Amino acid sequence: MDGEGSMKKTELTGLTFRELRDWTTGEMGMRPYRAGQLFTWVHRRRVGSFDDMTDISLDARAQLDGRAKLTRLVTVNTLSAVDGTVKHCFVLDDDEHIESVLIPDEPRLTACLSTQVGCKCGCIFCQTGLAGFRRDLSAAEMVAQLYALQDFTDQRISNVVFMGMGEPLDNFRNLEDALSIISDDRGICIGARKITVSTIGLPGGIARLAGLEGQYGLAVSLHSAVPATRRKLVPASRALSLKELKHDLLLYNEMTGRRVTLEYCLISGLNDSISEAAALAGFCADIQCKINLLVYNPVKGMDLHRPGPAEVEKFMEYLYPRCQAVTLRRSRGSDIAAACGQLGASRMLPNR
Ligand code: SF4
Structure with missing residues (x-):
C-alpha cells in the first residue's frame, strides 16, 4: 500500500x-x-x-x-494448440492471474481479452464462473493484454473479442475506456466494427453499449431460450428476463443497424432437444441475428457432456429453415484449455 x-x-x-x-x-x-x-x-x-x-x-x-x-503485463505461461490458437497467462501487479487468447483464422487474427479476474455469473459450464469473482480489470489491464498479444506475433491483430474471463458489461466503465483506446485511430486502431463484446445481458448494459460512439459488435451468451433452462445454465441471467433481453436486442438492432450474434453452447441432455431448438427459433424470430452454435468443451470436474454428432445435426436441421443464419463454430484451442468456458482452468481454481 x-x-x-x-x-x-x-x-x-x-x-x-x-x-x-x-x-x-x-x-x-x-x-x-x-x-x-x-x-x-x-x-x-x-x-x-x-x-x-x-x-x-x-x-x-x-x-x-x-x-x-506504462502498463505492461508479465507473461507467466504460453500454450500453443495444434490449430494455431495460443493462450497466454499473465500475472498482474497484485499477483492475480488472467488469460487471453490469440486465435488465427486466415485472413483474420483475433485477440480474445478478459475483463475481470474471475466472474460473478456462475455459468455452470464455465471454469471461470466456477472459480468465482476476484476483481475488475482496469482499462489499462485490458488494453495491455492486447499489446502483449500483438508483441507476440508479426501478423497484425485484426479483430478483438471481449470474450475471455469475466462479464464485460459488469465492468462497463473500464470497458468503455478500453474500447475507446483500442479503436482510436491515433493508436493501435482496431475499428469498432471489428470489436465484439460478449455478454449474458445485464440490465441496461446492452443499451449503454449501443449508445457508445463506435458501433461495437455484440454477442450474447444465450444458451437457451427456455427460461428455466437458461436460469440453470446461466444463473446470473435471472437479472434480465428473456423478454427483457429480447427488447434490448431489438433496441441494439435499431440503434446500431447491426445484427447480434447469439452464442449457444450445446450440452447433452440440457439444451440440445428439439423443444429447445423450437424455443430458440421463436426467440430469434424478429431479431436481426446470427446463431453461433458451439459444442460443449468438457471441463475437468464437471459432470456435463458433449452431444453426439447426430444430436447436433438434428438441432441444426431444425433451425436452418427457420432462422436467418446459423453456424456451427469450430472449437478453437480445446487441447490447451483455451476454448470457450475453459479459461482460468489452471490458475483460478481454489486448489491451484
Ligand atoms: S461464460 Fe462468461 S459470463 Fe459465464 S461465468 Fe464464464 S466468464 Fe462469466
Whole structure:
C-alpha cells in the first residue's frame, strides 16, 4: 500500500485520448500537443519506457517518469494448440492471474481479452464462473493484454473479442475506456466494427453499449431460450428476463443497424432437444441475428457432456429453415484449455 504522502502513478495505458489530454494539460501543466505525442508513443509505437520517447524533451520525460507509468503485463505461461490458437497467462501487479487468447483464422487474427479476474455469473459450464469473482480489470489491464498479444506475433491483430474471463458489461466503465483506446485511430486502431463484446445481458448494459460512439459488435451468451433452462445454465441471467433481453436486442438492432450474434453452447441432455431448438427459433424470430452454435468443451470436474454428432445435426436441421443464419463454430484451442468456458482452468481454481 502507498505510504502517506506518496503519490500513486497515473497509468497512461488506460487513459482515453480525451483523459490523456486533460491530464497532460491539467495535472502535468504541459502544452496540448504533448497529449498527441504521448498517445502515439503509448498506443501506436507501444514503447516500454519514457526513455524511448525520443521527441519528448529529457526534462519532460523525467517529469512523466515521476508521475506516470506504462502498463505492461508479465507473461507467466504460453500454450500453443495444434490449430494455431495460443493462450497466454499473465500475472498482474497484485499477483492475480488472467488469460487471453490469440486465435488465427486466415485472413483474420483475433485477440480474445478478459475483463475481470474471475466472474460473478456462475455459468455452470464455465471454469471461470466456477472459480468465482476476484476483481475488475482496469482499462489499462485490458488494453495491455492486447499489446502483449500483438508483441507476440508479426501478423497484425485484426479483430478483438471481449470474450475471455469475466462479464464485460459488469465492468462497463473500464470497458468503455478500453474500447475507446483500442479503436482510436491515433493508436493501435482496431475499428469498432471489428470489436465484439460478449455478454449474458445485464440490465441496461446492452443499451449503454449501443449508445457508445463506435458501433461495437455484440454477442450474447444465450444458451437457451427456455427460461428455466437458461436460469440453470446461466444463473446470473435471472437479472434480465428473456423478454427483457429480447427488447434490448431489438433496441441494439435499431440503434446500431447491426445484427447480434447469439452464442449457444450445446450440452447433452440440457439444451440440445428439439423443444429447445423450437424455443430458440421463436426467440430469434424478429431479431436481426446470427446463431453461433458451439459444442460443449468438457471441463475437468464437471459432470456435463458433449452431444453426439447426430444430436447436433438434428438441432441444426431444425433451425436452418427457420432462422436467418446459423453456424456451427469450430472449437478453437480445446487441447490447451483455451476454448470457450475453459479459461482460468489452471490458475483460478481454489486448489491451484
Ligand atoms: S461464460 Fe462468461 S459470463 Fe459465464 S461465468 Fe464464464 S466468464 Fe462469466
